[in-house]
Each structure stands twice: as C-alpha cells, then as structure tokens.
Amino acid sequence: MAQTSNSSILVIGAGTWGCSIALQLARRGYTRITVLDSSPFPSATAAGNDLNKIAEEANEPAETDSDDEYFWNRLTQLAMHAWKHDPLFSSLYHDTGFIMSAVGDEAYQRCVEYAQSEKNAPVPLNSKQDFQKTMPEGVLQGKFPGWRGFWKEESAGWVFASGALRAMYEEAVKLGVHFMAGSPEGSVEELLYTPNKDAVRGARTGDGVEHTAGQTILSAGANSDLLLDFKKQLRPTAWTLAHVPLSAEEAQHYRNLPVLYAVDRGFFIEPDIEKHEMKLCDEHPGYINPVSENDEFCSVPFARQQIPKEAASRMRLFLSETMPQFAHRGFSFARICWDADTVDRIFLIDRHPDLRNLVVAVGGSGNGFMACPAIGVLVADVLEGKSEERLQRMMKWRPEISFERNWWHAQGRYGAEGKVMDFRDVKEWTVGGM
Structure with a gap:
C-alpha cells in the first residue's frame, strides 16, 4: 500500500x-x-x-x-x-585502501576468490616486505608469519x-x-x-x-x-573490539593507512584524530548468548564494556604479528558489539x-x-x-x-578455530590492560 x-x-x-x-x-x-x-x-x-x-x-x-x-x-x-x-x-x-589477507589456507582461498572477483586486480602480497610496503616505514614492524593477501589501493577504506x-x-x-x-x-x-x-x-x-x-x-x-x-x-551474534591509545606523534604517523584485514586474525583501522585511539578487532564467527525459552533456542543480547580475556589474547596475537610495538600496550576501551545474523x-x-x-x-x-x-x-x-x-x-x-537452522554455523567466517563461541563458557573478562 x-x-x-x-x-x-x-x-x-x-x-x-x-x-x-x-x-x-x-x-x-x-x-x-x-x-x-x-x-x-x-x-x-x-x-x-x-x-x-x-x-x-x-x-x-x-x-x-x-x-x-x-x-x-x-x-x-x-x-x-x-x-x-x-x-x-x-x-x-x-578512501585509504584495503588489504584482505589470511594466514590459514582455507581462509586464504577466500582472499583469492575476493581478488578474482575484482574488476581491477589488487596487488598480491606474499611476504613480510610486501605487507610493509603498503604503509609508511615503521608502521608494520611484524614478521607476518604465514601471511598472504591482496592490496586494493583505492576505492576502499573506512x-x-x-x-x-x-x-x-x-x-x-x-x-x-x-x-x-x-x-x-x-x-x-x-x-x-x-x-x-x-x-x-x-x-x-x-x-x-x-x-x-x-x-x-x-x-x-x-x-x-x-x-x-x-x-x-535472526541469530543475535556479538563481536569484540578494543582501542589502542596512541600519542599525538604516533597518531600523526599512523594516518591515512589502508585498512589491514585478516579474515582469520582481525583488523585495524587508522586512529581517530580526536582521542588518538586505534580500533582493533579480532576476527571470528562470533559469540552468542544461548537461552532456552518454552523449549525454543534463542540468543539474547546484553551490554558489556569488557571483552572475554581470550578475545584480548587473540588481539595481542594479531598485534604481535603485524605491529609488535603495540602488542603489550594496554587497551583504553573495549566492548562487545551485537548484530543479528540471518541464515544466508x-x-x-x-x-x-x-x-x-x-x-x-x-x-x-x-x-x-x-x-x-x-x-x-x-x-x-x-x-x-x-x-x-x-x-x-x-x-x-x-x-x-x-x-532447521544450525545456531552454531560459522557462516563463512574464520578465526578463533572457526567456531561460534558461547558466552556461558567465558571465564574471565577484561578491558585489556596489561
């Protein structure tokens, strides 16, 4: 109507x-x-x-x-x-550019399919040096063990x-x-x-x-x-994020960076210009909060400005492989972030x-x-x-x-052993300070 x-x-x-x-x-x-x-x-x-x-x-x-x-x-x-x-x-x-990458073979195949689907072929990245050349000297100091990917230099960013x-x-x-x-x-x-x-x-x-x-x-x-x-x-599903605090000088050096996204590790985006914080996420199929009501399964959202300690550890791993200079720096903020997944x-x-x-x-x-x-x-x-x-x-x-929905289906996501996780199994929460 x-x-x-x-x-x-x-x-x-x-x-x-x-x-x-x-x-x-x-x-x-x-x-x-x-x-x-x-x-x-x-x-x-x-x-x-x-x-x-x-x-x-x-x-x-x-x-x-x-x-x-x-x-x-x-x-x-x-x-x-x-x-x-x-x-x-x-x-x-x-429009700062976008890097899609992976460590595991199955996750990397998704990167290959991504590159093949692009009308303009992105730049292949196959070594530590390849990744480091995508950003100013001194930003990516990690060894990138096993990392491979593709760099879309324009028409993408944040x-x-x-x-x-x-x-x-x-x-x-x-x-x-x-x-x-x-x-x-x-x-x-x-x-x-x-x-x-x-x-x-x-x-x-x-x-x-x-x-x-x-x-x-x-x-x-x-x-x-x-x-x-x-x-x-709908399946309410949560992901995890944290902020890494930078000095004003660091924030200036880390401006205009391409987004570095690894489908089985995580991603970071350049710091904001006000608080000089850099957003960091670990990549995984998500967490759910299972509740059974009237013999029906559902996932119920809740708010928390903390993340599971295991998520913080995954973020530390991501940093150690890409920007080890921040791997032991305390996080200034962390929270879980909810969305709702459809089956497809x-x-x-x-x-x-x-x-x-x-x-x-x-x-x-x-x-x-x-x-x-x-x-x-x-x-x-x-x-x-x-x-x-x-x-x-x-x-x-x-x-x-x-x-016949499988509530635990990863739906094409990787990281964290490729499994949807249960908040009931989380033993410790943290903001991520060291």
Whole structure:
C-alpha cells in the first residue's frame, strides 16, 4: 500500500538503521515520524556508535550476476554513491585502501576468490616486505608469519561511524523527526495489535504510553528478536573490539593507512584524530548468548564494556604479528558489539506477511553499517511499494530457510578455530590492560 506524506510512521530503534530510515523518510516528505529507543542518543550499545567501519566499492551490478552477487553489488552501489556524493556523508568516507589477507589456507582461498572477483586486480602480497610496503616505514614492524593477501589501493577504506550516526540523527531532527530516547519513555515493551491480531497499531513504552501509527517499522538491531517472533530468521551474534591509545606523534604517523584485514586474525583501522585511539578487532564467527525459552533456542543480547580475556589474547596475537610495538600496550576501551545474523547473511527488509502495517528492517549480519545510507532507501521503497524486484526477492521474509537452522554455523567466517563461541563458557573478562 502506497503511503502519503501525511501518514504517521513509528520507527522502533534509533541505531544506524533506524536513523537512516527516519532520515530518508523525512527527505521524502513524511512529516509525522516518531523514533523510539531505550537508550539516550547515541546509544552506548549501538553497533554504529563506533570509531570507524570498513567500506569498499564493489563491481557494477549486472543482470548476469547470481542473486547473491547482484544483491551485494547493487546494495554497495547505492551505499557508496551516498558515501562519496551525498554532502551529509561524503566527508566521512576515507578512501585509504584495503588489504584482505589470511594466514590459514582455507581462509586464504577466500582472499583469492575476493581478488578474482575484482574488476581491477589488487596487488598480491606474499611476504613480510610486501605487507610493509603498503604503509609508511615503521608502521608494520611484524614478521607476518604465514601471511598472504591482496592490496586494493583505492576505492576502499573506512567511514567515521559515530560521526555518520550523529549526522543522520541531526539532519532527521532538522527535518522534523521526533526522537524519544531513553528509558522508560523510549523503551519499547511490546508491539500493539488490532483485536484480531492481524495488524500492528504501534508500540507501548516502559512508561505505559501507547504510541500508535499508521505504519510501524521494527529496526531495533539484535534486540528486534525480543519484540517479534522472527521464526528463527535472526541469530543475535556479538563481536569484540578494543582501542589502542596512541600519542599525538604516533597518531600523526599512523594516518591515512589502508585498512589491514585478516579474515582469520582481525583488523585495524587508522586512529581517530580526536582521542588518538586505534580500533582493533579480532576476527571470528562470533559469540552468542544461548537461552532456552518454552523449549525454543534463542540468543539474547546484553551490554558489556569488557571483552572475554581470550578475545584480548587473540588481539595481542594479531598485534604481535603485524605491529609488535603495540602488542603489550594496554587497551583504553573495549566492548562487545551485537548484530543479528540471518541464515544466508542477506538483510531482512520486508513487509510482514501476516501483520498489516508492519515493516521489518533487520539482519545486518555484520555488514549493516557500510550499507546504512542505502538502508533508508530500501525501507522507504518497501513502504511505498516500489522496491526493485530482484532486491526485494532477496530481502523477503523467508522462515522456510530457517526451520532447521544450525545456531552454531560459522557462516563463512574464520578465526578463533572457526567456531561460534558461547558466552556461558567465558571465564574471565577484561578491558585489556596489561
């Protein structure tokens, strides 16, 4: 059903996707948009409230692409056009280059496939010296034991994540979007339904207020699963990050670096210019927090500004092989970061098939932030009934592929022995200080 600018719209979630959705709808002329979130903006637990995220251009989408290829190429095309040309986003994208690498043979094969898929062949890296030449002298002091990879010198890099989140929020507010953030007034306790349960009327917040709207958009990230039965389509999964503090002199020397990403080790991105902190992640298939409710398995997110000690050890290993000068430096910050994996890691953006007036926009599957400028476009198109057919076919509500879901499937990710990990097995937590 096509919407008009007078339609009332309720967006649940003020994270990366929620802000993108609100912004795009406001840009299209919608004037009655309310956004609810349980945390004051910007949420300390939002995945997008971060120093930076990896971004890179892809090949032009083609009719001959497989459905997966077409989805990612088209999505990336939409997102990168905004990162490069939209005045709101363009200053936040840094085209510094991207290195994709690996240590293990299976992980390296993924790098080879990546290189073969690129229209412009990236530079192969097969030795310590090859890696060291990608950055200024003295940055990569490690021995890179067993490392191999490829260097994409341009059309890739990173985006200033928290800056983009704030920019979307501030522009949306200027355009008239009403944000209600914080508990209890923004904390959604439950969806509101019509008496016969065939449509959603809005949501009830922790203060008992009923927020009704003509259309409700559920985009609460990993917490979406707590508000709606997604038929096993979502698996809330967490990853781990830390910040390495640098001196002002070090931060200057480490500017404009290509992102160094190893699919079975981790990655780092150049330090920010304000706090002089360098973001570091260990790469792995993720952690889940299993809970059994009514004999049904689910993973329930929780917030923590610490990481498992084992994750810190993996980060230390990554540093010892690449930048040993920092391998024993204490971390200034660490936290777990949640997203929701779909079975095929394709986003779930669709009208609910059984509940009228409800659109779901979930399932970032570890790729949600780079795509954020495109998310609002995709959701607005769904709302207005004018989605690109091939994209919509990929993003549809699809519980049929989730009935026999293996909750422990690594889904093409490496590192940490290639296994999804259980938070219940974590014995020690740390911020990573030495």
